[in-house]
Amino acid sequence: MKKxxxxxxxxxxxxxxxxxxxxxxxxxxxxxxxxxxxLAHPLRRLxxxxxxxxxxxxxxxxxxxxxxxxxxxMLEDVALFIINLKNIRFKLKGDExxxxxxxxxxxxxxxxGSDLANSHIEIVTPDAYLATINxxxxxxxxxxxxxxxxxxxxxxxRDIVGDDFIALDAFFTPVKRAVYEIENVLVEDNPNxxxxxxxxETDGLVSPIEAFKNSLEAMYSQMxxxxxxxxxxxxxxxxxxxxxxxLAKLLQSVEExxxxxxxxxxxxxxxxxxxxxxxxxxxxxxKDLKNLGKKSLEEIRQVMxxxxxxxxxxFSEETxxxxxxxxxxxxSEVNEG
Numbered sequence: 001m002k003k004x005x006x007x008x009x010x011x012x013x014x015x016x017x018x019x020x021x022x023x024x025x026x027x028x029x030x031x032x033x034x035x036x037x038x039l040a041h042p043l044r045r046l047x048x049x050x051x052x053x054x055x056x057x058x059x060x061x062x063x064x065x066x067x068x069x070x071x072x073x074m075l076e077d078v079a080l081f082i083i084n085l086k087n088i089r090f091k092l093k094g095d096e097x098x099x100x101x102x103x104x105x106x107x108x109x110x111x112x113g114s115d116l117a118n119s120h121i122e123i124v125t126p127d128a129y130l131a132t133i134n135x136x137x138x139x140x141x142x143x144x145x146x147x148x149x150x151x152x153x154x155x156x157x158r159d160i161v162g163d164d165f166i167a168l169d170a171f172f173t174p175v176k177r178a179v180y181e182i183e184n185v186l187v188e189d190n191p192n193x194x195x196x197x198x199x200x201e202t203d204g205l206v207s208p209i210e211a212f213k214n215s216l217e218a219m220y221s222q223m224x225x226x227x228x229x230x231x232x233x234x235x236x237x238x239x240x241x242x243x244x245x246x247l248a249k250l251l252q253s254v255e256e257x258x259x260x261x262x263x264x265x266x267x268x269x270x271x272x273x274x275x276x277x278x279x280x281x282x283x284x285x286x287k288d289l290k291n292l293g294k295k296s297l298e299e300i301r302q303v304m305x306x307x308x309x310x311x312x313x314x315f316s317e318e319t320x321x322x323x324x325x326x327x328x329x330x331x332s333e334v335n336e337g
Contacts, residue, residue, distance in 0.1 A: 029195035073137020250276030
């Protein structure tokens with residue numbers, strides 16, 4: 001006999017498949033019919049607009065007056081130079097939100113993204129092509145790079161840069177692709193529950209997991225405005241989304257830490273397969289791993305610290321218990337396979 005529900009079914013499962021360092025597939029289920037697309041669509045929009053990135057917003061080229069100009073001695077015209085420039089992914093170092101940098105190149109040479117790196121700027125796509133200048137030619141230009149979110153057209157930038165600068169369309173988002181599919185899943189003989197499958201790809205500035213986390217935080221932050229007057233009571237289970245994203249990261253293979261071969265092999269021999277196992281360990285337990293040298297110990301410590309879940313992380317009892325069970329289940333599945 002089918003029952004009539006008095007509350008929506010709460011999704012409990014999340015799966016993460018790391019396709020590459022910059023591409024991931026995240027699945028969550030089961031959702032009530034219609035709920036999956038209701039959540040997936042705004043999350044996709046936020047994925048493309050809520051994560052902070054860096055982009056060139058204006059350029060000033062010596063001897064050039066407008067974007068349709070040409071420059072003697074440079075293979076590309078200015079329009080193509082600007083297109084190539086916008087295809088290079090920048091990252092501002094430190095806490096700076098805006099920098100102006102100057103470049104000077106003499107030919108003959110080919111200029112790539114890596115040639116633009118300096119003490120203020122890191123280049124995420126070092127092999128990206130910019131321009132080629134001929135012998136006896138010089139290319140001198142100034143570039144304004146800023147932090148921002150989403151996409152800002154050049155019309156909105158033109159008024160805040162000098163008249164001698166060419167304003168650029170700024171693509172700040174580090175998310176290159178965010179798509180989702182809705183699939184049906186079976187729950188208690190009912191095939192009408194739904195599963196969201198996100199595919200997220202970034203340019204390498206941030207990880208896809210971090211971008212997904214940012215979109216969730218942005219959604220919660222935007223919705224919190226209603227709580228100010230409505231005093232909305234949220235069931236404790238609703239916190240599971242953040243916990244699931246946290247667990248997804250902790251249940252990734254230690255291969256994702258990009259450790260040296262020596263450190264990875266030591267963990268592999270000790271049957272330490274998942275990032276969460278290291279976070280659950282105490283410093284003493286890590287030191288006691290067989291054949292783990294001082295350099296490997298320090299490398300693992302540092303990498304785990306950077307991950308946000310250092311060795312000996314102070315989990316709540318509930319999270320620690322759930323994480324241990326998930327790891328045990330994963331290892332059992334591997335052994336059975």
